Amino acid sequence: MQLRYNYRVYPTPDQQHALARTFGCARVVYNDGLRLRQQAREAGEKYVPDGELSKRVITQAKDTPQRAWLSEVSSVVLQQALADLNVAYRNFFTSITGKRNGRKVAPPRFRSRKDNRQAIRFTANARFKVLDNGRLRLPKIGDLSVRWSRDLPAEPSSVTVIRDAAGRYFASFVVQTAQDETLPLAESEVGIDLGLTHFAVLSDGTKVAAPKFLRHAAGKLKRLQQDLSRKQRGSQNRRKAVVKVARAHARVADTRRDWQHKLSTAIIRDNQAVYVEDLCVVGLGRTKLAKSVHDAGWASFTAMLEYKAARYGRTFIRVDRFFPSTRMCSDCGRTRKPW
Numbered sequence: 001m002q003l004r005y006n007y008r009v010y011p012t013p014d015q016q017h018a019l020a021r022t023f024g025c026a027r028v029v030y031n032d033g034l035r036l037r038q039q040a041r042e043a044g045e046k047y048v049p050d051g052e053l054s055k056r057v058i059t060q061a062k063d064t065p066q067r068a069w070l071s072e073v074s075s076v077v078l079q080q081a082l083a084d085l086n087v088a089y090r091n092f093f094t095s096i097t098g099k100r101n102g103r104k105v106a107p108p109r110f111r112s113r114k115d116n117r118q119a120i121r122f123t124a125n126a127r128f129k130v131l132d133n134g135r136l137r138l139p140k141i142g143d144l145s146v147r148w149s150r151d152l153p154a155e156p157s158s159v160t161v162i163r164d165a166a167g168r169y170f171a172s173f174v175v176q177t178a179q180d181e182t183l184p185l186a187e188s189e190v191g192i193d194l195g196l197t198h199f200a201v202l203s204d205g206t207k208v209a210a211p212k213f214l215r216h217a218a219g220k221l222k223r224l225q226q227d228l229s230r231k232q233r234g235s236q237n238r239r240k241a242v243v244k245v246a247r248a249h250a251r252v253a254d255t256r257r258d259w260q261h262k263l264s265t266a267i268i269r270d271n272q273a274v275y276v277e278d279l280c281v282v283g284l285g286r287t288k289l290a291k292s293v294h295d296a297g298w299a300s301f302t303a304m305l306e307y308k309a310a311r312y313g314r315t316f317i318r319v320d321r322f323f324p325s326t327r328m329c330s331d332c333g334r335t336r337k338p339w
Contacts, residue, residue: 001311002176008147009136009161009169018141019161019169022073023118026081027111029070032057033085034108050086054079074139076126084121103282116165116246123158130156136171146171154178165246182313189273191319194298196289200263203275208263213256214295221248256297264304273315276302280321 011019033053040048048056058078061067070078088108095105122128128138130152135143136159144161156173163169191203199210214221224245231238267274284293302318309316319325328335 002174005152005173005175007149007171009171010145011169015142015144022077022120025070025073026077026120029057029078030081030085031110033082034110054082074126076123077120080121118163119160121158121160128159164250166250167243181311183269186270186272188271190267190271191275194279196292196296199296210296211259212295213252217252224248260297260301260304264301264308268305268308268312268314274305274309275317275319276305278318278321
């Protein structure tokens with residue numbers, strides 16, 4: 001299976017400038033492609049195919065004075081920006097035709113330089129390379145310093161460089177696992193009931209307390225947001241305050257993600273099968289308990305259980321949310337009436 005390995009990278013000021021230029025070029029190509037397809041639709045013309053779109057917004061655009069600076073960055077990054085646009089269109093079309101499960105997908109929107117997250121992707125065609133000294137070499141950007149928290153299990157097929165709202169840079173590698181990582185068979189199975197008072201109650205009686213990371217950081221977040229509200233719009237101090245708020249939120253998210261990884265790994269390691277109720281998180285997020293629901297992070301936790309079960313040879317089953325488990329006798333299986 002394909003896995004992602006994320007690492008923190010520390011570009012120099014010159015490399016940050018080169019990355020910002022590359023982010024901007026990829027964003028412009030994406031927006032040009034989206035604008036071209038929208039104009040074709042408004043004019044009653046046919047849908048612009050992928051090959052023609054690439055030719056017009058990249059190849060021909062580089063020969064014009066308005067887009068000559070696209071030649072300053074790797075062409076692979078520009079092609080991947082159009083690939084993201086094509087995926088967005090396909091997801092939209094399959095959603096409106098009913099071929100895609102889940103929530104309806106909105107049509108692609110224009111990207112902004114003010115977006116909290118900026119990302120570019122290099123594939124194997126870009127000839128990126130992890131050097132022997134541990135640095136990541138990217139074309140037309142340079143050798144980035146990487147904080148290797150663990151080794152890559154195989155040669156990566158692509159790398160995505162991300163700049164988040166807190167101003168941090170990450171390198172996300174896509175790796176195809178080749179070795180068998182199936183864990184030894186376990187005798188136990190477990191059912192998990194997710195909640196707010198207790199984050200999880202296991203079928204063996206174990207209760208996992210809800211850590212409530214966002215609630216515990218609410219005081220600091222309140223002070224930072226009050227400080228942000230007092231800054232003049234467009235000022236340098238306001239931009240600094242925005243980064244401080246983003247870093248505080250990132251710290252909460254990182255702490256929650258680390259805790260969920262440790263809990264999900266322990267559950268998968270100790271049980272052969274895991275059963276979890278399929279909760280309607282979107283619906284619960286519209287109630288007065290929305291803040292507590294989002295703080296719990298049920299969706300990300302169950303997603304971790306699902307992919308780790310597939311990776312390590314375990315069974316993961318989502319129990320239908322309308323299954324009457326609370327009204328069913330655990331001994332004979334009889335279901336009592338709700339009234």
